[in-house]
Amino acid sequence: MIEPKIQKVLNSLEEKIEYEKVHEYDIPLDDTLLAIGKESGLFLNTLLKSQDVKKILEIGTSFGYSTLWFADVIGDTGKIITIEANEKKIAHATENFTKAGVSDRIKIIKGQALDVLSDNQYNEEKFDFVFIDADKENIIKYFNWGFSHLRPKGIVVIDNMLYPEKFKPYMSKLHTHIQKTPNAQTSTCPIGNGLEITLKLRITS
Numbered sequence: 001m002i003e004p005k006i007q008k009v010l011n012s013l014e015e016k017i018e019y020e021k022v023h024e025y026d027i028p029l030d031d032t033l034l035a036i037g038k039e040s041g042l043f044l045n046t047l048l049k050s051q052d053v054k055k056i057l058e059i060g061t062s063f064g065y066s067t068l069w070f071a072d073v074i075g076d077t078g079k080i081i082t083i084e085a086n087e088k089k090i091a092h093a094t095e096n097f098t099k100a101g102v103s104d105r106i107k108i109i110k111g112q113a114l115d116v117l118s119d120n121q122y123n124e125e126k127f128d129f130v131f132i133d134a135d136k137e138n139i140i141k142y143f144n145w146g147f148s149h150l151r152p153k154g155i156v157v158i159d160n161m162l163y164p165e166k167f168k169p170y171m172s173k174l175h176t177h178i179q180k181t182p183n184a185q186t187s188t189c190p191i192g193n194g195l196e197i198t199l200k201l202r203i204t205s
């Protein structure tokens with residue numbers, strides 16, 4: 001059961017997502033959602049509701065479609081920090097969060113993700129869940145930052161592991177990197193565009 005106000009905004013964004021699938025190349029880049037889609041959104045919402053998830057970091061907000069699925073998980077007592085570089089997309093996301101009644105749960109940070117993450121004020125933060133869905137050039141750096149700022153039994157999820165094809169070289173390097181990361185257990189799930197789900201194991205020694 002998704003909060004009704006959130007569900008209503010998700011429904012209207014899903015109409016745009018369907019339109020975008022057919023007309024992607026006719027839409028200016030600033031106006032594209034490039035969203036995870038309903039299958040991945042519902043899957044992650046279900047997965048996270050089975051855990052005690054209150055604090056989330058998201059890299060790549062766009063119009064806030066994925067953020068809304070996460071806002072439903074954390075309820076009024078949780079907090080999401082979401083990073084986005086594109087001002088126009090931030091304006092759309094802000095409007096969508098207001099319509100869904102979840103603005104208090106979400107802090108949008110405008111900027112390049114690497115600059116934001118290297119800002120000292122976030123160094124002491126620990127997250128229950130980190131979602132990475134931005135540029136792929138820096139994906140290993142985003143993973144390293146996210147994984148090191150995760151509490152034990154926390155999860156990092158990365159979108160686009162399987163699609164589109166053009167991201168494959170980055171994603172296969174990333175997968176190899178995660179497999180070599182101590183204390184990480186990872187699985188590539190063929191849901192939506194392919195979700196890499198990495199669990200931070202509890203440190204036993």
Ligand SMILES: C[S@@+](CC[C@H](N)C(=O)[O-])C[C@H]1O[C@@H](n2cnc3c(N)ncnc32)[C@H](O)[C@@H]1O
Pocket residue numbers: 033034035036037059060061062063064065066067083084085086089111112113114133134135
């Ligand atoms: C695939 S879209 C995110 C979709 C969103 N997670 C969803 O499912 O609704 C990627 C977003 O990341 C933003 N982005 C890309 N590179 C970035 C960077 N280096 N720093 C901050 N934002 C970035 C883009 O402007 C774009 O809005």
